[in-house]
Amino acid sequence: xxxxxxxxxxxxxxxxxxxxxxxxxxxxxxxxxxxxxxxxxxxxxxxxxxxxxxxxxxxxxxxxxxxxxxxxxxxxxxxxxxxxxxxxxxxxxxxxxxxxxxxxxxxxxxxxxxxxxxxxxxxxxxxxxxxxxxxxxxxxxxxxxxxxxxxxxxxxxxxxxxxxxxxxxxxx
Amino acid sequence: xxxxxxxxxxxxxxxxxxxxxxxxxxxxxxxxxxxxxxxxxxxxxxxxxxxxxxxxxxxxxxxxxxxxxxxxxxxxxxxxxxxxxxxxxxxxxxxx
Numbered sequence: 001x002x003x004x005x006x007x008x009x010x011x012x013x014x015x016x017x018x019x020x021x022x023x024x025x026x027x028x029x030x031x032x033x034x035x036x037x038x039x040x041x042x043x044x045x046x047x048x049x050x051x052x053x054x055x056x057x058x059x060x061x062x063x064x065x066x067x068x069x070x071x072x073x074x075x076x077x078x079x080x081x082x083x084x085x086x087x088x089x090x091x092x093x094x095x096x097x098x099x100x101x102x103x104x105x106x107x108x109x110x111x112x113x114x115x116x117x118x119x120x121x122x123x124x125x126x127x128x129x130x131x132x133x134x135x136x137x138x139x140x141x142x143x144x145x146x147x148x149x150x151x152x153x154x155x156x157x158x159x160x161x162x163x164x165x166x167x168x169x170x171x172x
Numbered sequence: 173x174x175x176x177x178x179x180x181x182x183x184x185x186x187x188x189x190x191x192x193x194x195x196x197x198x199x200x201x202x203x204x205x206x207x208x209x210x211x212x213x214x215x216x217x218x219x220x221x222x223x224x225x226x227x228x229x230x231x232x233x234x235x236x237x238x239x240x241x242x243x244x245x246x247x248x249x250x251x252x253x254x255x256x257x258x259x260x261x262x263x264x265x266x267x268x
Contacts, residue, residue, distance in 0.1 A: 008248060008249055008250075008251060009249065011248050011249075012245045012246075012248040012249040015244070015245055015248055016241070016245050019241045019245075039234055040230060040233075040234075044221075049206050049214055050206070050214055050217045050218050050221060051221075053206050053207065053208060053214070053218040054218055054221050054222055057208055057218075057222055058230060058234050061231070061234050061235070062234050062235075065234075065235050065238045068238075069238065069241060069242075072242075076249075103241070103244065104237075104241070107237045107240050107241065107244075108237050111236055111237050111240075112233070112236075112237070116233050116236070118233050118234075
């Protein structure tokens with residue numbers, strides 16, 4: 001292992017990007033394409049045009065914050081790319097993205113579906129097995145992410161030169 | 173080939189006109205006036221139902237997961253306090 005190998009910037013960048021991507025999967029797939037729930041669909045059932053519009057606004061606010069998470073993740077990734085002690089590992093990035101997606105499912109599922117009850121995965125069923133499956137998918141994604149991160153850590157050295165390294169011309 | 177290009181060129185002006193007519197038709201229906209910034213009975217109802225006494229609680233419910241995500245990510249970035257103390261006192265070989 002390299003003398004000073006710092007995995008944390010890459011892990012946190014990938015986790016934030018994964019949180020953002022997980023949020024977009026939820027929002028795009030469940031809220032928009034399948035339309036099986038909306039942000040406040042347990043409190044305001046989307047059975048009138050006004051309620052559909054109100055839910056759409058709150059869906060949009062949720063998407064805006066998800067977008068911010070993704071942008072912050074990209075900023076952290078950019079910064080990680082400029083640090084000389086951060087390994088440039090695709091496995092660690094992919095694993096941390098999966099970890100972030102799983103974290104999104106766990107936190108959002110526990111808070112919004114179970115504790116606050118503002119919506120459920122399949123709204124017409126209420127709190128159902130689908131909400132349990134959502135949490136289970138979160139755990140599975142986190143475990144998969146951890147496994148990939150560990151394999152990445154075990155065979156990773158710092159492979160990018162950092163910002164102050166001399167530039168090697170192509171073909172040299 | 174020349175004939176094909178000529179054919180496309182001839183048909184092109186009709187398409188924007190068709191799109192314009194479609195857009196005018198869509199915005200002339202009552203449903204298109206239901207947006208939160210629309211000046212229509214439904215638009216006003218939507219605004220009233222968003223900006224009422226439930227706005228703050230609804231906003232809190234919607235964004236509550238995100239500070240938790242940021243907190244977990246910050247923890248991942250800086251590490252636990254014991255790790256930080258160790259990292260400051262001795263040069264680390266592997267910081268995670």
